[in-house]
Amino acid sequence: MANEECAHCGVLITEWSTVAKxxxxxxxxxxxxxAHVSSERASAETATG
Ligand SMILES: [Zn+2]
Incomplete structure (x- = not known):
């Protein structure tokens, strides 16, 4: 299995039992x-003003 990094905090994922997609x-x-989903939603709301 390839090494993956968390798309939010960037930590190297070594423990796959807690992984979320x-x-x-x-x-x-x-x-x-x-946190990633809510931040994207927040930035979208900011962009649309
Ligand atoms: Zn993370």
Missing amino acids: RDNKIFCCPNCAN
């Missing part, structure tokens, strides 16, 4: 997945 991205844990 959103939008074909890999996150070290559900916390990072949720």
Whole structure:
């Protein structure tokens, strides 16, 4: 299995039991997945004003 990094915090994923996936991205844990999704939503709302 290839080494992957969390798409939110960038940590090298060595423990796959806690991995969460959103939008074909890999996150070290559900916390990072949720944070990434909510931050993208927030920035989109900011962009549309
Ligand atoms: Zn992470």
